[in-house]
Amino acid sequence: MKLQEDLKHTDRLLQLTKEFSSKFLSSLDRLAADKMVDIPVRQVMPAEGVGGVAALELFRQQYGNAVTAAVGPRYWGFVTGGVTPAALMGDWLAATMDLNSSDKGSAAFAIETETIALLKQLFGLPEAFLGCFVTGATMANFTGLALGRQWLGQQRGIDIGKEGMAGLHDLQVVSCVPHSSVTKSMAMLGLGRDNVVKIPALPGRESVDISALRAYLESRNGQPVIYVASAGTVNTVDFDDIAAIVELKKQYPFWLHIDAAFGGFAACSEHYRHLLNGWEEADSITIDAHKWLNVPYDAAMIFSRHPGLQVDVFQNAGAAYLGDPAENFNFINHIPENSRRLRALPAWFSLMAYGKDGYRHIVEENVALAQQLGGLLNEHPAFRLLAPVRMCVVCFTLNVQAAEQEEAVDRFLLALNATGVVCMTRTVYAGQPGIRAALVNWRTTANDVQLAFQTMKEVVATVLNLYTYA
Incomplete structure (x- = not known):
């Protein structure tokens, strides 16, 4: 055999x-x-x-x-980090040992518990937060919204986790520039993806207009909602003013979930940490590990101030072999998955191997390289930045007539990615067809930026022969 x-x-x-x-x-x-x-x-x-x-x-x-x-230094498509050498070691061992990270009969449970503690130290999050590993930012956002939904039900005297949503209406999720995983989660939770209420952004930004948000909350007459704050939008890495939103939270009833999938890593650098001021007052926070932490797919964390609500939603009620959720803490009663790979181990290896200084360097180096690319694009007549380079994403377009822009962008991106030198993705920003390059890989260097830009110049010289400069 x-x-x-x-x-x-x-x-x-x-x-x-x-x-x-x-x-x-x-x-x-x-x-x-x-x-x-x-x-x-x-x-x-x-x-x-x-x-x-x-x-x-x-x-x-x-x-x-x-x-x-895709793990290389010039994959700038999805916001995907590479895999650090130590993370690869941890992932290999996780597969070899094949431990269920919710099993207290092995080291797995202790490894996840300790890794969460290390991550809270890295991000400067209070001990009050319970952290759990999930498969990715989508499931982390799903979990945070599920907790918000449970909280909304409580405000109306209904235990949604037990009784369901029958008879409930007008449960609203509010945001400015929500990631698609937020509306996807709303669909899975029965909230309906079309029921997101989008508050206007500040002019030229992807950051919520606080006065518009205040006016909306005032119009609710005390009816609670879920607000999803952006801590790093996917196009421009823009941040909502979290500190100002926290002040609104003192006046109006809402659940504050922060989608900090990769923007949460601003906490690693003293230059960017201020962008997260106030996030310690959030109800729940999403942070992705297979992005700027540079560990393998699939890994993310959900942090929450409300473990009781998590049990209300995710408990394994009636499963005697799993123990009583009220008496014995177990991660499986706080998140969607029961069967759970030891995805904390690659993170533990990488955190211990490279420490706070290592991750500060990765973040600051990636930001510097993104700004270098932005500067090169800004100086070339064929390209135009659609937004300032705030952190690790460069959002730009081709400098052609508006009527030709969509076709030109498509042709350019197809030809650029076909070279194999670099990968970027299509986007739309402020109604304009554009391109985004996301630099979150620990391997990326200034030489990679120069090589990518040289290739971009060669490709655009061919493509723009077909179009008219703006």
Whole structure:
């Protein structure tokens, strides 16, 4: 039986996997940051199996040419960090040990508890917050909104976690520039993605107009809502004025959830920490780990001041084998997932290996490189910044006539990503078609910025022959 044969040769399989991984990592600079993938041949499910060695070779043949350097220094598409060496060590061990991080019968529970404590120190969050690992920012936002929904029900004398939402109406989620994962979570929670109330932003910003928010809250006549604050918008890394929102919280009833998926890492630098002033007064906070923490997918944290509400929503009621949620703390009674990979371990390794200074350097270096790219674009007549470079995202467009802009942007981005040198993504900002480059990878250097910009100049010289400068 192939499985028993592989058991006898596990060391060899691990060595082959290590060699494949090492070769991949050493070739990051030569691999395309992005490419169009076409896998014409589909494998047939084998009756007996081929064993681990042959499976690795099949993988190499089937997918080897389609693997991209998404972990590399010039992948600036999704806000995705690379994987630090120490995080890779932790992830390998997490897979090897295959521990359920909610199991108190192993070190897993203690590892997650300690990692959350380390993260609160890194971000300067009070001990009052309970932190839990989830799969990503979407599930963290889902959890924060689920708690807000439970709180809204309490304000009306209803335990939504127990009784459901029948008879409830006008449960509103309010925001200025919410991430798509917020409205997706609203759909999953039965709040309805169309029921988000968008408050105007300040002129030329993605930061909420506090006076408009105050007027909206006043119009509610004391009816509570959920407010989702942005701590780093996806287009321009703009921040709501959290301190001002906290002051409003003293006057009006609302649940304050802060989506700080990557903007929360501003706390690592004394230059940017002020952007989060007041966030310690939030009810719940989302921070993503597979973004600026530079650990592997999938990992994020939800921090909450209300563990009791979490139990109301997420408890495993009636599961005797899991124990009484009221008597024995367990992460599974505070978040959506029961079966939970030890995703805290890569974070623990990376935090211990590189410390506060290491993460301060990553954040400040990425911001400096984004500003360098922004400066280069600003000086070139073919490009135009759509917003100031506030932190790690550069949002820009092509300097062509408005009627031609959308087509020109599409052509340019398609051609740029096809080079494989760098990957960026399409966006729309202030109604204008644009492009965004997100720099959150620990590997990125000034040389990468120069190489990417040189490629951009070569591509745009070809594309703009078809269009008219604005």
